[in-house]
Amino acid sequence: MTTQFVSQDAHAAKTPSEVEVGSVGVVHTQFLQFHEPLPLSSGQTINSYELAIETYGTLNAEASNAVLVCHALNASHHVAGRAADNPEDIGWWDNLVGPGKPVDTNVFFVIGINNLGSCFGSTGPASIRPETGEPWGAAFPVLTVEDWVRAQARVADKLGIQRFAAVMGGSLGGMQALSWAITLPERVAHCVVVASTPKLSAQNIAFNEVARRAIITDPEFHGGNYYAHKTVPRSGLSVARMVGHITYLSDDDMAEKFGRTQREPAAGGAFHYGYGVEFEVESYLRYQGEKFSRYFDANTYLLITRALDYFDPARTTDGDLAKALAPATADFLLISFTTDWRFAPARSREIVQALLKNEQAATYAEIDAPHGHDAFLLDDARYHGLMRAYFLRIAATLTGVTTQLGVQR
């Protein structure tokens, strides 16, 4: 491992020894300003906005080695490494992206973009609206996956990237990758879709709706304009997160992690016979909910769950997914996890079957993993081995990187 391919954005002041082996090291968020109005699926327009991004690795002279990583509901542009302003904050896909890792930043120039409407640096409902000098709040437009792709494409334009070696993502991130391949086919060489689906099921929408109702009916929500009331609908957001969290874990995984273990039982292991925390799983969920409600914006939660609901590329092709995918020219890698009941393997197979019907290039793997939907974030040897192999194949197609392949682990 060498230090020559560390993240490009922030390491001028670092000595090589400061950069951890296998990690992209400390990374700084960059903020890109956009002043050209962005037309949205809803018919509305955002006149100007800012996007927070991080990059890792070095863009090669041909600008052919760029990989866009799209994030899911509660993640951000901080894909890998340690955040400069908080060294405890490790990127959400740090186990996958870094020097010598499956998405090898010695080879690839990896970009993370916080989506428009999110709450980790990019313009969103909590941002000040230039026209009013007040937070956007309920006035922030509802966005779609397609809107995000359009905004991300402008980032690529600014960075001089005409065509991505790969656009990738898990869950909602996978939807964005799919949308890239469909709507901007000439700009995507490989499309990597992990633990995703071509559209939400009624049950998926139902869980999102429960989450939204919990937020919207919290009196502290104030119709989305809680910023002006100097408050936050924490209870509702906490319940929303709890219900979401259950869908990220498998039944078996929860059984394994928590079972019916009691949390601080009464004398002799007895129950307390009350509605406080009685079981470990309750304590865990409450903690997750409360933690989330301290850092996540409730309007962003509404916005992102709605973008999930709306995503359905076959909506414009009378429900024919193959027809919807036909414009894509990318090679596809699709990965699902056996115990994922949020976006079960059958949902990925729908995409695979549509691609095969079109005779499009598709690699598909169903990983036998116990961790439910969350498996896409975890370090599983078969999953990561597959990713590594696939990205080595992409690397081999790039000009000017053959000698770098020697440093792969």
Add this chain to the structure above:
Amino acid sequence: MTTQFVSQDAHAAKTPSEVEVGSVGVVHTQFLQFHEPLPLSSGQTINSYELAIETYGTLNAEASNAVLVCHALNASHHVAGRAADNPEDIGWWDNLVGPGKPVDTNVFFVIGINNLGSCFGSTGPASIRPETGEPWGAAFPVLTVEDWVRAQARVADKLGIQRFAAVMGGSLGGMQALSWAITLPERVAHCVVVASTPKLSAQNIAFNEVARRAIITDPEFHGGNYYAHKTVPRSGLSVARMVGHITYLSDDDMAEKFGRTQREPAAGGAFHYGYGVEFEVESYLRYQGEKFSRYFDANTYLLITRALDYFDPARTTDGDLAKALAPATADFLLISFTTDWRFAPARSREIVQALLKNEQAATYAEIDAPHGHDAFLLDDARYHGLMRAYFLRIAATLTGVTTQLGVQR
């Protein structure tokens, strides 16, 4: 079909023609008073209480033909027939219980009891506490399945029933039937457990906890004493019901019923790009939640979900379910439904395996039904056929009913 076996409690004033064929007809709730203190699992005691019950059919001279039907979370003593005070209100298991129905009230004397702590007539958190003259509210004790069984046994005592031909129930009702068979084995000839489980999983508890948090964090909850504030935590209760409802339906069933069908789309079938109702499934869930929040008591919801959490007969036998079931002398019928993901067939099989280990009599059927957990309430030919056959077998063991069997359909 004859009219001679109509519900015993209320039909003196009716002519035979008023009683519907195949139905127990119009039924009146009876209220039983109990003044002997009831000791509870929590160590607390309820000094006096009232239980609402309904009965259908006629108790035979030997008192050998009684069937106790135990109810689940949001049901009641109103098992069959039309409620006298609201003819639209058909009993929740009316398709199963009635003259000529699988649990034939021409043969059996069927009893429904609203559980202590519920909100359909029996003493519960909304009832006036004699000691204070105020509603119980948060002071109402937390109950367990075992407490309910003790209370139900006192009803049996009052009615002169020493031993039930069968104790039966679905879901939480099945847990009560199991508990009867274990704790009062001499009083149960047959134990019928439908769509149930020997204990909740971590995921089951997690969903209950989400529901409870939604209720408890609703500002209108007032620590459980909302009656004094002349309010009701309707938002929280509504969210609780929505999340519960999702777990009652199968993914496929929701896909079939709602899919991604839009509710009143904008012009040209477009989305509204907002957080109002966009999809049918949202409309359905909101309706279910709001309806529920108008008639169900929030403290009862807490109490019953907690009783569900606590149920675990193997807790006293180091997790050994066979050992827990060993005292039972009943014959068992267990039924599960393939698409039930709340209490999946595997949960029923745990009970079956424990019974088989003990060489106890057990009949088990896994019904291939699309309707998830709710299937236990629905009229499925194989399910009801099985029930009919089983209860015919029970009927054949009763003295003095052989001639009545001729009226079976």
